[in-house]
Amino acid sequence: MNAIATTCPYCGVGCGVLASIDTAGAVNVAGDPQHASSAGRMCVKGAALGETVALQGRLLHPLLREPGAVPRRASWDEALDRVARGFRRIIDEHGPDAVAFYVSGQLLTEDYYVVNKLAKGYLGSANIDTNSRLCMSSAVAGHARAFGEDLVPGCYEDLELAELVVLIGSNTAWCHPIVFQRIAEAREARPSLRLVVIDPRRTATADSADLHLPIKPGTDVWLFNGLLAFLSRQGAMEADFVEAHTAGFAEALAAAASDADDPAEVARICGVQLAELLAFYDLFARHEKTVSLFSQGVNQSSSGTDKVNSIINCHLLTGRIGRPGMGPFSITGQPNAMGGREVGGLANMLAAHMALTNPVHRDIVQTFWQSPRIAERPGLKAVELFEAIAQGRVKAVWIIATNPVVSLPDADRVKRALANCELVVSSDIVERTDTNAFAHVLLPALGWGEKDGTVTNSERRISRQRAFLPVPGEARADWRIVCDVARRMGFEQGFDFADAHEIFDEHVRLTACRNHDVQADGRPAARRVLDLGGLAGLGREAYDALTPVQWPIRAGGTGSARLFADGRYAHADGRARFVPTVARRPVHAPDREYPLILNTGRVRDQWHTMTRTGKSPRLCGHTPEPFIDMHPRDALLCGVREGELARVHSRWGTLVARVQHSGGVLNGNVFVPIHWNDEFASDARVGSLVNPVVDPISGEPEFKHTPVRVEPLAVRWYGFALSRQPLPADELTYWTSIQGDRFLRYEVACHQRPPDCGAWARTWLGAESPQADWLEYEDRGAGVYRAVHVVDERIESCVFLSSRPELPARTWLAGLFAQERLQESDRVGLLVGELPGPGTDSGPMVCSCFGVGRRTICEAIRAQGFDRPAQITAHLQAGGNCGSCVPELRQLIAEVHAVAIA
């Protein structure tokens, strides 16, 4: 088939993807050169999309679960009636605020729009919040305070035009790889482009920076208050701009100066060298074309909104906004975080960037919708929402395309809340998730490649996600499911959309609706910068052919790369606001019981709760297991060792993962990835550890700062198994399952060593038959047992157990699962875990794209004396596709040379 132009479903960069299905039925993807945000580039996650669309594990028809029973298949009619009646009954008995929707930045704008419309306009409750609350809401609140509306002033091109790029709380190289590549390419072309990274962790991003400030977690506001004071002292202030286009400067400066006037003091508080602090301040002062790009490290904090404003303040002071190559830049985590905000997907917004609290706005929306009612006060934000469920104030919740039992803070409490909830509805594409385990109604939704609509990326660019795959089973588009329920609840009018295009058109018209009215005093009555008016009346064909375009969209459909060029902001008086930001510590400080600070985040090759990326062998190769990254000294103090298992405790929960020393974590800190959950590991949901404190303004949780304690996990033996079939793992003290190519890999550990390893292993791998072709090796004294089960001359499964965590490398064994017939020579090596002689094991995966392992690369570096990643790429291809691993290549070069010198 011809390639279909669509958009990547992962991070907020929103890259264009060309997808096609080859004659073998496999999905092939490539970067879309026509898409202005990515210009044909693609990261490793995007490149592996084809491996994530297989139907195994998919939810393909509605399921109903009666209390205490296993889910049973049901017809759409029955399932939809169950939802409609349940919501209707609870609203009738307890009022509209007794129901809630918890949705997702994974949804398309059209899906989002109808859910929001149903909740706020028809049920009359603003109890609809989204998981964007967990990553974006502090930026949203900061934008609203500074600009009067949730607006991102600039675009990706500014990063290439800038003289200085400051990355704050963002591991861009891993979490927004294509944006990072654009920066990296710009620096290649123009080495004068400076890169400063502000992050407590030394990440792959920091490795590439000219200057890395590893500030103490949560001290950002001191840093930027200090910068504001420094800039005004240095006369870097753009007085005319501040005078003409802003308000509140004096108060903001006073607040900043009050606690950050002295750089030496700021350096002490932030825990960085004064010289490096001043180097950053000086760079910032000297370069007009400065972009400050920030992400979760800034947003996910009890003072996230203030952090955002403290950054924006510095740009307002220097007038560096609204022009090419400069500006504060919030980069979103999800593909449609911004699209969701556009249609009002947050509990404190109405729709189309209009405010619940504004009577004019409420009137505009209700009139436009001709809806029976309109929500009048903000609803419950994510964390409050699940508290309300726990307290029984909210009795029905409809969760759409998200997995809160994994992703919310204090996630064990979320489990308890859902367990006590009268009606839990979940629309999802996969059947088994930690959240779906609590659902009474499971509704099968369309996934990426099946659904059709639009998303908006971090630079306000609206792109089409297009369907190129057949509808699987009985799955339906999310918007259609919501409309079906709405109609069953008696709302005939307002939800009779024929397709996504009709919804989009309504959304477009709402953004333009009375947007340009003028009050008696000549001021705009209800002006919103979010204005898609230029697309109003767009026909079905034109919608299908829509090319990526940045809002606001004026007549003729022309977009806008940047905002505020005219110096007019969305506040009624047209002025931007300086916001006084008073620095404050994170709410929960470490103490003797919980002496370490837990930081959380993403790894390079996984996405959220792994329901899709967890299906891709090559993506699972890079970081196969959940880990606890910590400083060797802390490990020593906690009595844990690298490569061994440890338990992390906080006041809210615990988890188990493997200790690692990446060298990137500050003393006193630990880092744990957010992805793993009960579907992929025994006990690795970091959400259960995270404190539920939220930012008072944005309601965004403090994911990056929870006091914890780390203890060794006492296990008698470690092991791993590779198996073509899933293995039962619940009995084991610790397990992680990792998708491989034609096998599942289990990393396991147990308190007790079975008395008879052979019998235990045969049972576990299902090879009880005495006739089974079963090879085994046992060295009881060393606590080693190994066995391989061969069926029809093909490896079926193998298990390696040891009393020590050191086990043979898995790489070579894993490769055997691709063989339909075991070579005799291979059979000899089975129980060793490798063939005789070196070179048979390429080591842990570094370049997922070309499948190049660590050992291969190190040997090449040693043999060829490489000192630049480019040479490795030329030699082994590694790093030549997505480039995500280039920082690691640089790291390996350094390591190898260091060893050579030593």
Added chain:
Amino acid sequence: MIGNGMAGMRAVEELLQLAPDLYDISVFGSEPYGNYNRILLSLLLSGEKSTDDIMLNTPAWYASQGIALHAGDPVVAIDRRRQRVRSASGVELDYERLLIATGSQPFMLPVPGRELPGVIGFRGIDDVEQMLDASRTHRRAAVIGGGLLGIEAANGLSRRGMQVTLIHRSNVLLDQQLNADAASLLASKLQARGLTLRLNADTVALYGDERVEGVALADGIRIDADLVVMAVGVRPDIALARSSGLHCERGIVVDDTLQTYDPSIYAVGECVQHRQATFGLVAPVWEQARVCAAHLARFGHRRYRATQTATKLKVTGVDVYSAGDFIGGAGTEDIVLRDPRRGIYKRLVLKDNRVIGAVLYGDVVDGGWYFELIRNATDITLFRHRLLFGKRFCNLSDDDGTRAVA
């Protein structure tokens, strides 16, 4: 030199190396051949080797070395006082030094019927020839004794087309060389090759009139057989030594120089008893010959010490290797590998991080290496995790075989 077998002649060869001209050497032997490799008799029987193949030294060689060979003319008397021997044919010869290497005789079970024609041991070329004749003229054979010789005989006879029943006292074949696990693999392999096994079977009698017709077992079962091979062990052949008044117990008692109680008489091989031990395997015998020769050559600087021994079954297609203490016990550790589909079983017995015993079945390529490790008492701590997989996996400089999570 009394005895033209492997032990004696090896001693002679060693002596010729050390002191070619010291003695005029005469060799008396009961068998009418030059000197041949008894270990290869089973291959002669199975037809994989010819008589010429197994010859070590031809009569021509003796001549070239100036050795007087009296083949087929055994010594019947030793007059130690006059230092003179007399052979069956009446040859009399004085000696300055006498070396006795009369070897051993098959032990014939003391059961009725053991003198019947068709009942033989498995010791010499003539035994093999009798078996071959029988295989041409008769159908059924019984072999008593499931040790190395018995299995090789049974295998050879069955390859010569006879229906063979192997009768063994215990339920573990090769119980001197194998543990039960390996032995059961061997048993099924032999059965697969068409042998009938009777384990835990005690022979009470042989029956037949002019010629043996079968074996009667304690449980009453009778096994018809036209040929019965006794392979239940050997006894040192000490008749001559004892009649000459040399001190003998189970064998001719020798000291660490292989000297008997008579200072001018030495003895080597299966006929000797050294510190309570008698011998059936070739390795220690070679060592005895080396030591003995040194003393005959009047160098007198060597001492014989009993050493670890290794055994290998010479049945083609059935590879069995064992060495040292392969049963183990208190204070020992096992490393075991099983691959039934490939018919492989390996077991090493360790003590204090040193290999003290090995049983290999099916894959014996590393037998020699393990034997070395046993003899040198090498500390294997560093490569223990790969030891059992063989030398090629134990590139001792490279320990990458184990590493933390990949």
